[in-house]
Amino acid sequence: MNETATLTLNNKAYPLSVIVGTESEKAVDIRNLRNDTGYVTYDEGFGNTGSCQSAVTFIDGEAGILRYRGYPIEQLAEHSSFIETAYLIINGELPTSPQRKRFSQLLTENSPIHSSMEHLFEGFPSDAHPMAILSAMLNSLGSYYPHLATNDHQRDLETYEATSAVIISKVRTIAAYSYRASRGLPYIHPRRDLPYCENFLHMMFSTPYEPYIALPEVAQALNLFLLLHADHEQNCSTSTVRMVASSGANLFASTAAGVCALWGPLHGGANMAVIEMLKSIHAEGDDGTKFIEQAKLGKADKRLMGFGHRVYKHYDPRAKIIKESFYSALASLGIKDDPLLNIAMRLEEAALRDDYFLARKLYPNVDFYSGLIMRAIGIPENMFTVMFAIGRMPGWIANWKEVAANPKGRIYRPCQIYVGANLRDYVPPHRRK
Numbered sequence: 001m002n003e004t005a006t007l008t009l010n011n012k013a014y015p016l017s018v019i020v021g022t023e024s025e026k027a028v029d030i031r032n033l034r035n036d037t038g039y040v041t042y043d044e045g046f047g048n049t050g051s052c053q054s055a056v057t058f059i060d061g062e063a064g065i066l067r068y069r070g071y072p073i074e075q076l077a078e079h080s081s082f083i084e085t086a087y088l089i090i091n092g093e094l095p096t097s098p099q100r101k102r103f104s105q106l107l108t109e110n111s112p113i114h115s116s117m118e119h120l121f122e123g124f125p126s127d128a129h130p131m132a133i134l135s136a137m138l139n140s141l142g143s144y145y146p147h148l149a150t151n152d153h154q155r156d157l158e159t160y161e162a163t164s165a166v167i168i169s170k171v172r173t174i175a176a177y178s179y180r181a182s183r184g185l186p187y188i189h190p191r192r193d194l195p196y197c198e199n200f201l202h203m204m205f206s207t208p209y210e211p212y213i214a215l216p217e218v219a220q221a222l223n224l225f226l227l228l229h230a231d232h233e234q235n236c237s238t239s240t241v242r243m244v245a246s247s248g249a250n251l252f253a254s255t256a257a258g259v260c261a262l263w264g265p266l267h268g269g270a271n272m273a274v275i276e277m278l279k280s281i282h283a284e285g286d287d288g289t290k291f292i293e294q295a296k297l298g299k300a301d302k303r304l305m306g307f308g309h310r311v312y313k314h315y316d317p318r319a320k321i322i323k324e325s326f327y328s329a330l331a332s333l334g335i336k337d338d339p340l341l342n343i344a345m346r347l348e349e350a351a352l353r354d355d356y357f358l359a360r361k362l363y364p365n366v367d368f369y370s371g372l373i374m375r376a377i378g379i380p381e382n383m384f385t386v387m388f389a390i391g392r393m394p395g396w397i398a399n400w401k402e403v404a405a406n407p408k409g410r411i412y413r414p415c416q417i418y419v420g421a422n423l424r425d426y427v428p429p430h431r432r433k
């Protein structure tokens, strides 16, 4: 029998049906609540709100489970690559050999950016943040492909394969160019013979007179970093992408909005914030003990960055995987004694024993280690969130598609509880106090 919930308001009962997901997650369906009762629900931060039905990613935060399209993150991390996983997320199934080959070809063909686009980088101040450049460039990219960015979902869906390849491939080139522009360095063009991660590292670190050859462990650490960030259900940036998509906006505009949402320190900016926190602890001569005590006071500006998660109330499964790969990248790079790493280890150990963190189920999240990995690879701090954006692109693309392809889709338009002034008359300037 179908489960039903009953809501009683002013002595009147309203039956509400229950929706059950494929992993037995249950939701009370309130889509007709306002029409039927005149009431809306109140859920600031959307912690209890299912904003959509999605077939991309499953998370059980209590059990520390993360799956893309049904596949456990641990299996993908062990056997797959970022590009194969991106294909899985974007298209729903792991690629066959011909599909994988075709996707790689599309990525290779699309890796250069239009030469006139290169000049756009020069318009930014030399100290512009690469996230600002990335979001602006991603949006501009659509104007170079007007046939892929029509803002007619039907037409944009017909070109979905081409558009997703353009974005996945070019985001990497744009990211590397934004770094080089910010350093006043000449652009290094992509190479056709290099795989995705090696090509990115080449565009970042080669010079016109000396190619950068990535160590396999370093390329693998980057591959894993991107794979682990490829999607994460309805987080702040993905919800933003869906929100923008729901207005009919094209994939370029929607993912550019995702970049903006990702930038903040409580989301994608956390990996950078972790390193800043470790540096300031080090500069103050603290071994982490003092900082932990301050973090426990509950002040928003003294949080232990890289700890806690809205969904995971257990060790973030991505943090476990990235921690292991981190040590092998460190060994291959010959990094033995890094003071920031030592502080990070102490912080983790101390927090995992402390009642404050245990009671609130605050465990390390993926950002706790990903900043350290990026730093070891040589990625500058202001690029950390850009790296996250490259990784998250497949998830944003797949979520855009779900919105665009939903025949019953409506524009996202939450309600509010108005708590402002009541009706009052306009006051002319000379009578204002």
Ligand code: ACO
Binding pocket: 265, 266, 267, 268, 270, 295, 296, 298, 299, 302, 303, 304, 305, 306, 307, 308, 309, 310, 311, 360, 362, 365, 366, 367
């Ligand atoms: N350090 C110290 N205390 C914390 C932390 C932290 N990192 N995170 C949460 N708390 C405390 C809060 O003060 C609160 O305490 P209280 O119950 O005494 O008031 C309690 O834990 C619950 O915190 P909320 O803010 O309600 O948790 P929420 O789910 O809203 O926030 C968030 C999750 C934003 C990730 C938070 O844990 C945080 O700010 N962490 C640090 C930033 C970070 O690492 N962000 C990356 C997230 S993962 C990602 O985007 C890939």
